[in-house]
Amino acid sequence: MASSGHPAEQVGLFDESGTGGSLFADLVFPGPVSKSWRYAVPDELAQQISVGKRVVAPFGKGNRNLVGYCVGLTSEPPPVVPKPIRRILDDEPLLSPALLRLTHWLGEYYFCPWGEVLQSVVPRPARLRSGTRERVFLEAVTPSLASGGGAVLTPRQRTVYEWLVRAHQPVEMRECLRQLGASPTVIRNLIRKGYVRVVRQRLPTVLPQVEAEPVGQAVELTPAQSAALAAIETALRSGRFEAFLLFGVTGSGKTEVYLRAIEKVVAAGRQAIVLVPEISLTPQTIERFRSRFQRIAVLHSHLADPERAGFWRQIAAGDADVIIGARSAIFAPTRRLGLIVVDEEHEPSFKQETSPRYHARDVAVKRAQLENIPVVLGSATPSLESWHNVQQGRYTLLTLPSRVQGRPLPPVQIVDMRHENARPGRFRAISPQLEEAIRTALREGGQVILLLNRRGFDTYILCPACGYVVQCRFCSVALTYHRDTDRAVCHYCGYEQPPPARCPQCDLPAIRHYGLGTQKLEAELATLFPDVPARRMDSDVMRRGARYGAVLDAFRRGEVLILFGTQMIAKGLDFPNVTLVGVVNADTALYLPDFRAAERTFQLLAQVAGRTGRGERGGRVLVQTYNPDHPCIRLAATHDFARFAEQELSNRRALGYPPFGRLARLVVRSPQEQIAQEAAQLLAERFRQALRELQQRQPAVAAQILGPAACPIHRLRNLYRYHLLVLTPKPAWRSCLIRQVLEKTSLPDSAELSLDIDPLSVL
Numbered sequence: 001m002a003s004s005g006h007p008a009e010q011v012g013l014f015d016e017s018g019t020g021g022s023l024f025a026d027l028v029f030p031g032p033v034s035k036s037w038r039y040a041v042p043d044e045l046a047q048q049i050s051v052g053k054r055v056v057a058p059f060g061k062g063n064r065n066l067v068g069y070c071v072g073l074t075s076e077p078p079p080v081v082p083k084p085i086r087r088i089l090d091d092e093p094l095l096s097p098a099l100l101r102l103t104h105w106l107g108e109y110y111f112c113p114w115g116e117v118l119q120s121v122v123p124r125p126a127r128l129r130s131g132t133r134e135r136v137f138l139e140a141v142t143p144s145l146a147s148g149g150g151a152v153l154t155p156r157q158r159t160v161y162e163w164l165v166r167a168h169q170p171v172e173m174r175e176c177l178r179q180l181g182a183s184p185t186v187i188r189n190l191i192r193k194g195y196v197r198v199v200r201q202r203l204p205t206v207l208p209q210v211e212a213e214p215v216g217q218a219v220e221l222t223p224a225q226s227a228a229l230a231a232i233e234t235a236l237r238s239g240r241f242e243a244f245l246l247f248g249v250t251g252s253g254k255t256e257v258y259l260r261a262i263e264k265v266v267a268a269g270r271q272a273i274v275l276v277p278e279i280s281l282t283p284q285t286i287e288r289f290r291s292r293f294q295r296i297a298v299l300h301s302h303l304a305d306p307e308r309a310g311f312w313r314q315i316a317a318g319d320a321d322v323i324i325g326a327r328s329a330i331f332a333p334t335r336r337l338g339l340i341v342v343d344e345e346h347e348p349s350f351k352q353e354t355s356p357r358y359h360a361r362d363v364a365v366k367r368a369q370l371e372n373i374p375v376v377l378g379s380a381t382p383s384l385e386s387w388h389n390v391q392q393g394r395y396t397l398l399t400l401p402s403r404v405q406g407r408p409l410p411p412v413q414i415v416d417m418r419h420e421n422a423r424p425g426r427f428r429a430i431s432p433q434l435e436e437a438i439r440t441a442l443r444e445g446g447q448v449i450l451l452l453n454r455r456g457f458d459t460y461i462l463c464p465a466c467g468y469v470v471q472c473r474f475c476s477v478a479l480t481y482h483r484d485t486d487r488a489v490c491h492y493c494g495y496e497q498p499p500p501a502r503c504p505q506c507d508l509p510a511i512r513h514y515g516l517g518t519q520k521l522e523a524e525l526a527t528l529f530p531d532v533p534a535r536r537m538d539s540d541v542m543r544r545g546a547r548y549g550a551v552l553d554a555f556r557r558g559e560v561l562i563l564f565g566t567q568m569i570a571k572g573l574d575f576p577n578v579t580l581v582g583v584v585n586a587d588t589a590l591y592l593p594d595f596r597a598a599e600r601t602f603q604l605l606a607q608v609a610g611r612t613g614r615g616e617r618g619g620r621v622l623v624q625t626y627n628p629d630h631p632c633i634r635l636a637a638t639h640d641f642a643r644f645a646e647q648e649l650s651n652r653r654a655l656g657y658p659p660f661g662r663l664a665r666l667v668v669r670s671p672q673e674q675i676a677q678e679a680a681q682l683l684a685e686r687f688r689q690a691l692r693e694l695q696q697r698q699p700a701v702a703a704q705i706l707g708p709a710a711c712p713i714h715r716l717r718n719l720y721r722y723h724l725l726v727l728t729p730k731p732a733w734r735s736c737l738i739r740q741v742l743e744k745t746s747l748p749d750s751a752e753l754s755l756d757i758d759p760l761s762v763l
């Protein structure tokens with residue numbers, strides 16, 4: 001876990017010259033180490049080696065072969081006699097010097113060993129050179145005396161040799177064997193006698209391609225779009241770093257601004273990376289880029305291995321102008337990057353939730369800084385981090401205040417569900433107002449989107465007599481009843497069991513199901529609108545093979561009239577015929593024990609509201625809630641992001657929470673509760689001690705050490721979890737404290753520690 005900082009060996013790390021005299025290479029090995037080792041480069045490899053390639057080198061006492069990344073070349077010998085590198089693996093560097101610098105920074109900032117960072121940013125298929133084959137060619141040469149030349153050839157050898165001479169170019173070995181019926185022994189002997197030289201070349205067998213579309217007609221930019229574009233162009237021309245926040249309501253034409261800016265970049269012979277949330281990587285998004293650009297590469301985790309490796313190679317070779325992808329695309333090995341765009345920059349999916357736990361938006365800003373280029377972050381509901389950065393003068397704000405073509409934002413009506421479900425009778429997911437609105441929209445030929453951010457049928461199973469809630473066997477999480485499979489399922493670890501017929505605690509037969517999930521909504525829609533084609537879209541459906549794109553296409557063609565589901569449907573979709581958006585329950589995230597609960601709720605409401613009113617027919621939004629007076633629901637109803645941000649930021653400021661303070665979260669997990677608790681306690685004490693020591697040297701330093709406390713999800717996958725939050729006004733203080741503590745503290749073997757810098761979730 002501990003990162004060892006800058007060891008002395010790393011001097012001259014990024015010096016790529018290394019000419020003259022003997023050459024040494026600094027290698028980083030994949031795995032939990034940050035340190036680099038200096039090796040000798042044998043003369044015969046000196047031409048081939050370069051920074052960013054992988055090599056095979058002997059390691060440790062047994063000198064076993066390890067693959068390492070060459071991160072620097074130098075003529076400075078190490079203090080002890082270095083071992084020589086054995087072999088070079090890559091024809092082309094997998095990482096540019098700028099990317100190496102970025103990964104190094106990432107390791108330091110997120111406390112992840114450099115070797116591990118390198119291994120995780122280069123996709124496995126690219127490392128394995130998936131979709132390529134090594135081809136072996138034979139070339140006739142005049143034998144020199146030194147290489148045993150002049151040896152007499154057998155008639156068969158002579159035939160093959162003369163054939164190769166006549167070819168005037170290297171011939172693939174397979175071809176040679178096939179056409180001449182020569183045996184491998186003949187060829188081997190020709191090589192031995194110095195008449196034939198072997199040339200190896202790795203060539204792609206798969207050339208992935210995003211097909212080009214006819215060029216779409218260019219629209220005329222609105223004045224606000226023109227102003228935003230002009231600012232970005234000025235930055236592009238100046239060749240320096242600048243971060244822009246493009247704040248524009250849904251449908252205000254942000255994507256059009258990205259497209260225009262990227263056109264300038266491509267025209268100048270440079271590349272652009274466009275990051276979009278995984279869920280927005282729809283054919284719709286890609287199509288829009290296809291209609292403007294010829295050479296596009298797509299990078300995300302659902303590609304087949306050879307395709308993924310192929311796109312990676314194309315980017316590295318400079319054969320792609322625009323790279324569109326989910327968060328990992330920020331590590332695309334572009335040669336001359338000119339611009340980075342992060343669309344929907346507030347999206348939590350940009351944060352990777354396994355080590356290295358990086359946030360792709362933050363990495364994007366860092367990469368732009370390192371490459372001296374502009375970066376554009378776009379959103380209708382910016383993260384409070386980015387909004388704060390604007391207020392601090394670190395980012396430049398560009399605003400698109402209204403929708404294109406003067407279309408208004410849709411009016412939002414709040415439905416108070418406290419009255420609805422207080423009436424006698426059955427619980428209903430859809431209030432009479434919402435039902436009426438759906439009927440009206442359908443009658444007028446419109447389509448409907450309904451958001452319910454909960455999967456399953458019932459969200460918990462409870463005994464009304466003793467209060468027992470059926471929980472996962474491995475997690476402190478209530479099981480959700482799924483009616484389609486008739487199972488009770490844990491949404492955190494996937495555990496499932498048959499739903500109990502009687503209460504497991506008091507044996508009462510009347511155990512009941514409560515709460516509302518998308519499957520229950522499905523049943524209710526089928527009752528209320530039996531003849532209306534409706535489709536559910538949540539990760540349960542999508543897992544079972546119904547493709548996201550296919551459902552959306554059916555909706556676009558009007559074959560589906562009601563589209564309902566989880567947050568998946570809230571984002572990025574552009575369907576002009578959607579005249580009604582209904583939020584079935586606005587409160588699902590509101591009372592989560594997470595300081596971002598209000599921010600998430602606001603974002604979700606604003607985003608889903610943005611799915612309507614995009615066409616000439618206009619649109620409206622109905623929001624059902626049990627908290628009609630909650631400020632974040634009220635402000636979302638008036639589309640007032642600025643007011644919301646102001647209020648929420650003042651709450652955060654009072655607590656010193658992000659974006660005012662910088663947060664780190666340490667989670668200790670163990671199968672034994674006591675061990676987890678004690679280890680967390682020990683860590684907390686070490687942090688408090690480290691803080692006192694630091695304050696003695698630097699009295700200005702301040703930090704809050706919160707906890708330890710049981711995590712809100714106390715048990716997960718059979719492990720007990722305790723956490724500790726470290727909150728400091730300055731990021732440097734946070735790093736300093738963490739480094740101090742990690743260097744000195746070792747936890748019991750049965751406890752695992754994970755460290756999350758700038759955590760997005762504290763559950």
Ligand code: ADP
Nearest residue numbers: 219220221222248250251252253254255256404
């Ligand atoms: P956003 O990314 O802000 O949601 P888009 O760029 O997707 O907005 O624009 C919304 C719709 O308006 C799209 O269909 C787009 O083609 C169209 N559009 C964008 N800019 C203009 C413009 N200047 N004039 C006319 N239509 C535009």
Ligand code: ZN
Nearest residue numbers: 472475490493
């Ligand atoms: Zn579970």
